[in-house]
Amino acid sequence: MAGRWIEKWEPEDETFWRETGERTARRNLWFSVLSEHIGFSVWSLWSVMVLFMGPEYGVDPAGKFFLISTATLVGAVVRVPYTFAVALFGGRNWTVVSALSLLVPTCAAFWVMEPGTSYTTFLVVAALTGIGGGNFASSMTNINAFFPLRRKGWALGLNAGGGNIGVPVVQLVGLLVIGTAGAAHPRIVLGVYVP
Secondary structure, eight states, X not given: OTTOXXXXXXXXXXXXXXXXXXXXXXXXXXXXXXXXXXXXXXXXXXXXXXXXXXXGGOOOHHHHHHHHHHHHHHHHHHHHHHHHHHHHHXXXXXXXXXXXXXXXXXXXXXXXXXXXXXXXXXXXHHHHHTHHXXXXXXXXXXXXXXXXXXXXXXXXXXXXXXXXTHHHHHHHHHHHHHHHTOTTOHXXXXXXXXX
C-alpha cells in the first residue's frame, strides 16, 4: 500500500500545510468526528436502554442507575490505554479499529435487550459499551498531532463538540422510537447504530 503512510508531517511549515497538510488533516478530522460521535452515542446507550426497561425486566431504578454508571466507569478507565493506542498503532488504524469495536457492545445489546435476561448479562453488556468512552481520548490524541498550533484549538473543539453531540442524538433517537413505536421496541434504536 505505497503512499498510504505519512512519512513526513510538518504542520508548522506553512508551505507544507498549504500544499499537503491541511487537506490530510481535515480529512482525518471529519472521520475522527464521526468515529467519536458514534463512540459517545454507544457509550451513553444505556441511559436510553433503561427507558425501555419496564416492570417486566425486573430491574429497579437503582439497578438501572448502576447499569448507566458501569458504562461511564469503564469509559473513564479505558481512556488511558486508548490515548496510548494512537502512538502504538497509528491514528488512522486505531480510529478504524476503535470504531469497528463499537459493533461488539451494540450487537450484544441488540441480542440481550428483552425481558427475562439476567441482570448480570445486562451489566456485562453495559460495561462493554464503556469502550465508546475511550474513543474520545484516542480521537483527541490523533487530531492533536495533525494540526499546527495556531489551528489546534479549532480542530480539537470541533472534534470534541462533534463527538459529544452523540449523547443527545442517541437520546433523541430513543425518545423518537418510544414516541412512535412504543417502549416495547428497544432494538429499533440499536438497529439504527449497527450499520
